[in-house]
Amino acid sequence: MKKSKLISQLALATAMSAASLAPQTASALTTWGNGGCVWSGDMAGNLCTIGTGNAKVNVTAYGTTDLAPVQGWETATLMNYSGGFGVKNRGTNDPGEGTNPEHAIDNNGNNGTAGGFITDALLFSFEQSTILRNLTIGWKSGDADISVLRYTGQLPPVLTDKTPSGLLSSGWQLVGQYGNVTTNTNQAINASGGASSWWLVTAYNSAFQNKGWTMGDDYFKLLSVAGDQPPPQSQTPEPASLALVGLAALSLGYARRRRLPR
Template identity: 35%
Template sequence: MNYIVKKFVLGTALALCGSCALASTTWTLDNKSSTAPTETGWKASNNSSAIYSTSTGYWAGSGVGVGGESSSDGQHSLDNKSGYEMLMLNFGTESVHLDSVSLGWTQTDSDIFVLAYTGATPFTGSLAGATYASLLSNGWSLVGNYANVGSNTVQLNAAANLYSSFWLIGAGGFDGTLGVTSGDKSNGSWQSFTSSRYDYVKVAAVSGTVKQPPPPVTHVPEPGSLALAGAAFLGILGIRRKRD
């Protein structure tokens, strides 16, 4: 009897949890509008000035950069030398938990920060008019600062329940009060920007899991159906006893 009951419980558990495991997906960023996610560039001259839309590009491969400036000093990448730049990833109707970010190219320093939109108000996909210093008060959450990433993959360690359709990856560090920083600290304080602290990076890929929709609500059996199912189960137990 115990054996049959255990098999019945195990089978039910497997049926309920068959869709629980979520496979990780890697999105290679190549600046093509036909592939998800949609990539847009955003920039501001400082933390208190208005953020505006700017171009993105796949200059010389190795990942996507922002700004479209001269490539002579790495300004074809996502950087913070002449203004602060971010790459927005828009996953459309899908809600995504980002697990990692891979950089394909860096120059000088390679600090990045990651933000996710978690506001209660639906986001339009535009940051125009906002400022870096006000992002956290406008629905964005800081996922983390990641220093000296290099041409590697960094694990974000985002909260397990953090899913969003909009993610921002910026060059440097991020402070909830100040906005963009150099990403470098000394004795607990952000260090000022210098030629050796400018961050130049190209984002090659991101990985994460897509949130699955809730399972459809199944029809609750009527009492008569439950009685029949119970009788059938008891019948199985009776047959088992006779054989024993």
């Protein structure tokens, strides 16, 4: 075999290997909305399951409360309305909770701390790592200032009894805060394209980052979130393995020819 032909075959095998090891493209944008729920339970700690397989997500509700011993996150009741998901929290200093407009995701009510507000949240627990791209609200009253966080730890997160600021020191990362979101419009989020299996959508809380926005007047119902799920990457895809074997065989053949007497 001529040296130039051998080099061409080596280059082809290397290109095949590189192509098969290249990152796979993400799947098309998927929307998870309140209309596709399978419900489990009807009290605090209940959940809604949307989708199947790798696209499955469980939605649960939380609210910061004034319950002892910690004035932090506790399980709440996930509510479902035509305008989207709402939350009924367990704060005793929130007498209007569960009635209009406090049947929504909101930051009304005093949690007993200086300047503290009871804040509602939705936790999205995906079957696999997901890149959320936008969210849509179907109803609001007053402002609709929204905070979005993603979990960067390895183990499933535990929210119970943690304060809002405590989340940021326990594996949660603030993705962004979005002011006065418009109803029935895709609100772009997560400009950095971060991925996680756990996402938290809350009414604005200045403990995450103080934007100078008012608290206590944010009420909204979350209609849907949308994003994509990059396919799992295998360490050595089969086509790459075959190409690497071919590359090794060609290299060995070339080395043997060089050692043969002429």
